[in-house]
Amino acid sequence: MADARALEEVVEFTRDLVRFDTTNRGGGDGNEREAAEYAAEKLAEAGLEPVILEKAPNRSNVVARLEGTDPEAPALLVHGHLDVVPAAAADWSVDPFSGEVDADGMLWGRGTIDMKGMDAMMLAAVREWAREGVRPRRSIVFAFTADEEAEAEYGSGYLAEAHAGLFEGCTEGISESGGFTFHSGGMRLYPIAAGERGTAWLELTARGRAGHGSKANPDNAVSKLAGAIARIGAHEWPLRVTPVVEAAVAELAALHGVEPDYADLRGLQEAAQLVESTLRNSANPTVLEAGYKVNVIPEHARAEVDGRVVPGGEAEFEATMDELCGPDVAWRYAHRERPLTAPVDSPTFAAMRAAIQRFDPEGHPVPFCMSGGTDAKQFSRLGIAGYGFSPLALPPEFGYGKLAHGVDERVPVEGLRFGLRVLEDFLRNA
Template sequence: MAENGSTTGHRVGDRALEEVVRFTSDLIRIDTTNRGGGDCRERPAAEYAAERLAEAGLEPVLLERTPGRANVVARLAGTDPAAEALLVHGHLDVVPARADEWSVHPFSGEVRDGVVWGRGAVDMKNTDAMILAVVRDWMRAGVRPRRDVVIAFTADEEASAADGSGFLAERHAGLFEGCTEAIGESGAYTFHDGAGRRIYPVGAGERGTGWLRLTARGRAGHGSKVNHDNAVTRLAAAVTRIGEHRWPPRLTPTVRAALTELAALYGIEADLDGRHAAEGVDALLDKLGPAAALVEATVRNSANPTMLDAGYKVNVIPGEAVAHVDGRFLPGGEEEFRETLDRLTGPDVDWEFDHREVALQAPVDSPTFARMRAALKTFAPEGDVVPYCMSGGTDAKQFARLGITGYGFAPLRLPEGFDYQAMFHGVDERVPVEALHFGVHVLDHFLRTA
């Protein structure tokens, strides 16, 4: 039996490094495109993951709210029954991809020149594969973590999560008994600042989701007539006001910590308090250069118009016009978000949430965050680890309903010039084999010491 929970008692085997590449490629080849509206089938990928866990001696369960929309949950017992459990989760669905836009077929899982190609290579079948590889390596070596580790592979993250983590949190909360913290996607990757510094941002917060439907109503009529009650005009004016609005800075503890640590890395004085705090935030972002990209989307709320729908004939003024807006709000910022939308839409346009999820933040001074930092520094000693808030959202929102504090920790060491953020939902999504190997080493280290 390897030394349980030790930082030195276990070393990842070569078989795990081979498996993480193979599992990533295999999962990519299983088309789990989520087109929204229920148009997805994750079950084949869920069965694949469950089979890999069962081969290692675990007892995974497959759970569906809707036929074909399968989730997988398994528990690995730790050595300390009194310790709080840790949830490790990843989603199985992916966004659509058009093959004619790609250099390789998006569901080929091709491994070429040390890189695995395909939809899900970064978002996030690579992480699913890392989890499988680490757990199987442990079971072969007789390793057990200190805490219980609950593994969840979910459906429907790329839409509403109603068939995935939302369903699990609502209907199967007992499977997550004892879990107080979780790790999921979008964090612990290499960010190159262009000046030789390598930064590893670890997710410790998410903005809330506010997808909005705007509706303007007016008087229908002939397109050649004077009409001062034109629904399209009213909607267009509201959409323009929303798109041009400059939201004020709002610093959450996570974002403040991120700005403070980044400023210290670059030897910049950070003036984030007092009468001129707003000017200080924007001035600091200007001084941070490329590193500002890690925080600039999360220093304020946002609302971006994304869809318009009005009319059915050029010479007919419609009686109704509809727009959709992707809104995001920071922890503590939802009231400001609502009040601002009321003002920007005005009296002639109604708005409502099409989809709403809470904002999250996690402590950056916790033992768990310190262990994530230490795991990264063990395998990337040249890197600087900082907290950050995600501009979008993950399954952590649904698991938060169970009182689980979520972090973004899906480690990858990436070469300079590799645009990690562009891989999410982008063309030619891919991940280097060496990045997968790094992720397995770091994930193994963290999970054994968490």
């Protein structure tokens, strides 16, 4: 069990990591170097031999391996990203990179939830083991990555492509977006991710005949594109229930005392939020670009669409986009990552359940599928099955999904300490 020093260090490390401005603005604009050096230093002090790896200057990743006691056991990857999404200081109650702890025991700052708190737990657990002379049963590879908040080109994608040997023997991995408290129907649920919808970011283009805005022009690129975007926005995607979502709905329905009903999730109360976005494919128009003057019909029009695809839904997604765009609008993948699924009946999933229930006996761990994605997509190229498990205790008034990427992101200090206890217990016993 996490000792007193580890429980203090997890708070200290979270504060320190928040104070490194690792904002990822996309397009290669980011700098994780100082945070990576910090993590590497803490790992080295615990007796590990971390390496810092970069595809481009200052886009830094850290990888270190801790050998387990059972050489026959498959290795486990534990990964967390160091970059964060932008934070507009004028919108925040505090400096988003202050790492301030207030009188109510809240630790404030960009990344406290997504996901420097988990990074701190990883460091604190390793250091506790070093003090106690503990080695886990399974060998563990710890990875602190860059660029997760963009396309992972400089982070997990680079590591999986250029440094696959560092992950030799890893069959499973854990990372963000699971194991946090979710309150529903007076119960404390702990959703553990065993799947992710695939990423399908699209670029749509239409070409027409340029001309004067006062003249009749049936070959208008803007009109063509607007029609396709309207069809995409209005499309009702059919139900596609994957095994992970089926397991999630079954457990949530049983806990809420109702029968599973995919067409009407109201019986799941607040917990409907955990599954409603993963029952089908989706495509949301997000960007429109066309024209440069009100009286000029442009030759080109462009749009971007955020598509997400359930496991097994790729063919349906592509056929539907062909139909909705029609002959006058072309579409292509601007960025694409595969959907993921991992077994919910594995010993690893059972160990995650057990670790949560050991520290919250009245809590209910449940499987779910993420609507978005994580670095697990890139590591899946190495045959690593990914789970979302970054445990965190949150009070009823908190919402994990609202605070991650949101204004005034913050985390309860005691929630971090709970997370460390659960994570350390799982890693020791997995």
